[in-house]
Amino acid sequence: MPKPLTVAALATAALLTRRALRRRVRVSPLWPMPALDPPVSGRPRSRALRLLVASHETVAEGVVQLRLEGEDLPRWEPGAHLDLVLPSGLVRQYSLCGDPEDTSSYTVATRLVADGRGGSREVHEQLAEGMELEVRGPRNRFPLVEAPSYVFVAGGIGITPILPMLRALPEGTEWRLLYCGRSRESMPYVEDVEKLGADRVTVATGVPDLDALRVPEDAVVYCCGPEGLMAAVAERFERVHLERFTPRTSGGAAFEVELRRSGRTLTVPADSSVLAAVRAELPDTLYSCEQGFCGTCQQRVLEGEVEHRDELLTDAERDDSMLICISRARSDRLVLDM
Numbered sequence: 001m002p003k004p005l006t007v008a009a010l011a012t013a014a015l016l017t018r019r020a021l022r023r024r025v026r027v028s029p030l031w032p033m034p035a036l037d038p039p040v041s042g043r044p045r046s047r048a049l050r051l052l053v054a055s056h057e058t059v060a061e062g063v064v065q066l067r068l069e070g071e072d073l074p075r076w077e078p079g080a081h082l083d084l085v086l087p088s089g090l091v092r093q094y095s096l097c098g099d100p101e102d103t104s105s106y107t108v109a110t111r112l113v114a115d116g117r118g119g120s121r122e123v124h125e126q127l128a129e130g131m132e133l134e135v136r137g138p139r140n141r142f143p144l145v146e147a148p149s150y151v152f153v154a155g156g157i158g159i160t161p162i163l164p165m166l167r168a169l170p171e172g173t174e175w176r177l178l179y180c181g182r183s184r185e186s187m188p189y190v191e192d193v194e195k196l197g198a199d200r201v202t203v204a205t206g207v208p209d210l211d212a213l214r215v216p217e218d219a220v221v222y223c224c225g226p227e228g229l230m231a232a233v234a235e236r237f238e239r240v241h242l243e244r245f246t247p248r249t250s251g252g253a254a255f256e257v258e259l260r261r262s263g264r265t266l267t268v269p270a271d272s273s274v275l276a277a278v279r280a281e282l283p284d285t286l287y288s289c290e291q292g293f294c295g296t297c298q299q300r301v302l303e304g305e306v307e308h309r310d311e312l313l314t315d316a317e318r319d320d321s322m323l324i325c326i327s328r329a330r331s332d333r334l335v336l337d338m
Helices: 004-027 119-125 156-168 190-195 227-236 274-281
Strands: 048-060 063-069 081-085 091-095 105-111 132-139 149-155 174-181 201-205 219-224 240-243 255-259 264-268 298-303 321-323 333-336
Touching (some): 063 119, 081 105, 091 156, 149 156, 156 174, 156 219, 190 201, 219 227, 264 274
Parallel strands (some): 149 219, 219 240
Antiparallel strands (some): 048 063, 048 132, 081 091, 255 264
């Protein structure tokens, strides 16, 4: 008769084996065959969170700050941003500007754009404390790289991704910040950045004098703000990192898109997008932000050369896919696996 200890050991081993098999099958239902790669076309980029709007306050003229609370939130690094799914269904991206070590809340801020597409107005006028909000991310396409020294240029609300960077720099790091805006009252967190080093911070109202900006040869330049400011910085300096939350200028020559699986060929006009042309034929095509940030509309490219205008895809992903909401063709024709 088996000894009790032997029986217990065998039972434990059997239980552990069953658990391991169940985990393996969940990963690959066809086990022992390898798990298949997830499909590229139309897949969301990150899981959604439901967070509580714990505070909704004005922190500068025309700027609202949101503190979104949850439990055991994913960690993030300076430069990261969130996708906010607003009650209307609009998706907008906002830089995280709080404490990366805080796993109980996220902080973002947005400026009201009166003639914008409606997202900022919805944040300012319709969100309120106590509401729940769907959030995706965080994701980081604007990471802080190691460098001997840094020069930061922020325009208005563009200070939001830069503020956590300044706080995260190791003691003794050489850095300077040019922070510009329409008026001091319209510039969020201006007093916070001045406290980090008044001798390193230049606050300018009106049009900044970029020619007077001293950039050491070994410095990396980070810039976030209006498109005109970022274009001017990129033109003047090397080793520039930019953060965009609006799509680059659309347009270009018209071209054809063949939807191989659907057997259809479409014309994409110069003033429209691949997404708009595709949805006219395939209205169930998934999309979300329409700005090249969320990745929902990613589609596989079978033939043709793509002009990538997004700020999301990796180099490897760009080899055989595109975000059809914003990217276009360099060639006369593209073939998509749709």
